[in-house]
Amino acid sequence: MIKNIVLYNQNCNSRMKKNNFEEETNSMPEKKYEKIAEEVLQKVGGSSNVKYLEHCSTRLRFNLVDNSKADIEGLKAIKGVMAVIVNAQFQVVIGQDVTEVYDVLAKSVTVGGAVDVKEPVKTKKGFKKYASIFLDFLIGVFNPLVPALTGAGLVKSIFTILVTAGVLTKNDGIYQVFIAASDAVFYFLPVIIAVTTAKKLGCDKIVALAIAAVTLLPAFTTAVASEAGVSIFGLMVPNYSYSSQIFPAILTVVLMAAVEKSFRKVCPKPLRIILVPVVCFLVVTPISVLFLSPLGFKMGELFTAGLLSLHSSFGWIIVAILGAILPFLTAVGMHKPLVPYATAAFASTGFDYINAPAKIAHNISESGACFAVALKTKDADYRAVAFSAGISAFFGISEPALYGVTLQNKKAMAGVVIAGFISAMVTSLLHLRSTVMMGTGILGIPQFIDPANPNNLYVALLGYVLAISISFAVTFLLYKEEK
Structure with missing residues (x-):
């Protein structure tokens, strides 16, 4: 796998050496965004080949009707494209200008699964096919949550x-208002999840939100919790608290998408706008409150119990291994499945013992390795690449360091892997936990402020120091300039 990663990134590295890194990724004129978007859209097969489009912090994430229509080599040759990755999603790595490029692209394609096209060509079989579909679904549902969750986390940390x-x-009013704003993101997580799930499945987002909100409505929850309770068709509605829950909303919207799609086929077109939502409410709501939401609640309980058991038994081993392999997971886009875990962990327990410690170890290790390369290399252009990538990793964005430096040099990658393993292992053994969901660069330090455990912050700082110092030292000792 490492060999393949290096091969598909060699083109990126040679291009970045020839062009000033900061000019290419930090100060791209607006007209360049339009040019890159136009070229990317052309190379992925045109707007008719795009079924779904979103972006994360550095990547454009496509679902294409037919992956074989995309020109991967042509995409990698575009100035401003760092790499192309194909697994559960078709990913084009842009870097920190991804939002601007996405905004231009979004004007040319229908976003969110609303376009009526044929299903993607199925090239995988059996387990791999369904695993890919499931992974794509998870990323599509949880990735849009990141800005709200991290923003709310930073606000809570500040106050x-x-x-x-x-x-x-x-007791100060300003404290209560902003803490309420950050807590609201998790309290109303079911309706937020309903919107992202509906967007991914291509069904009506407002109707999905409304049905998911039923279990949070004060009048309904009060009635269900009363002595008489609420019964439907002779069945009592279970009394559970669904705030901050994830699985009930997902199960509910999956059913709603199926009902909407099925009824839309037989409903006369002039009546769809009225009858389709009515049928969704009538069919999905009772099934949700009687069966799907309680089932999702129990799934959440099992997830939490399994999570706590896993951490108490093998926590430090898992975190240490994850800290070591994250560069390879990130390179092929397989780090995003950690977002659903982190979201569920915070919603269920209020803490994260695995994702944040491992990602700190990786990001800061990338930074240390890049600084060591920048100090030792005699190539002025490559020095600029390494230094700029090191700064980016230090602030939490590791892709420029990965594709521009460490994946291209085994000695630098050795520094990242060794430092990632040791740093993650030490912080996990010292029970480091994140209290809010934030980025894991240097600006993410506030997430480790824990009033119940003041030492938690010192453990996090130790992790930062270990990651950058070990990766710098190992890379500096091992690195040799390659011809």
Whole structure:
């Protein structure tokens, strides 16, 4: 796998050496966005070949009607494209200008699964095919949550710091307002999940939100919790608290998408706008409150129990291994399945013991390795690439370091892997946990401020120091300039 990663990134590395890295990724004129978007759209087979499009912090993520219509080599040759990755999704790595390129692309294609096209050509068989479909579904549902979750996490961290420093008290109105704003993201997670799931499945997002919101409606929850309870068709509605839950909304919207799609086929077109939502409400709502939402709640309980058991038994081993292999997972786009885990972990327990410690170890290790390469290389252009990529990794974006430096040099990658393993292992053994969902660069330090455990912050700082110092030292000792 490492060999294949290196091969498909060699073109990217040679191009980045020939062009000033900062000019290509940090100060791209607006007209360049349009040019890149136009070329990318052409090379993926045109707008008619795009079934779904979204973006994360550095990548355009496509679902194509037919992957074979995409010109992968042509995509990698586009100035401004760092790499192309094909697995559960067709990914084009742009870097920090991905949002601007996406905004241009979104004007040319129908986003969110609304376009009526044939299903993608199935090139995989059996387990691999269904695993790929499931992974694509998870990424599509949870990836859009990241900005809201990380933004809310940063707000909560800021006001926690202000209270800890004595600037504010918990009784101050401004504290209560902003803490409520950050808590609202998790409290109303079911309806947010309903929207992203509906977007991924291509069904009506507002109807999905409304049905998912039933279990959070105060009048309904009060009635269900009363002594008399609520019964439908002679069956009692189970009394569970669905705030901050994930699985009930997903199960509900999956059913709604199936009902909507099926009824739309037989419903007369002039009546669809009225009858399709009515049928969705009438069919999906009772099934949701009686069966799917309770089932999803129990799934959440099992997930939490399994998570706690796994961490107590093998936690440090898992975190250490994850810290070591994250560069390869990130390179092929397989790090995104950690987002559903992290979201569920925070929603269920309020903490994350695995994802954040491992990602800190990886990102900061990438930074240290790049700084070592920048110091030792005699190539002025490559020095600029390495230094800029190291800064980017230090602030939490590892792709420029991966594709521009470490994947191209085994000695630098050795520094990243060794430092990632040791740093993640030490912090996990010392029970490091993240209290909110944030990025894992240097700006993510506030997520480790834990009023219940003041030492948690010092453990996190130790992890940062170990990651950057070990990766720098190992890379500096091993690195040799390659011809």
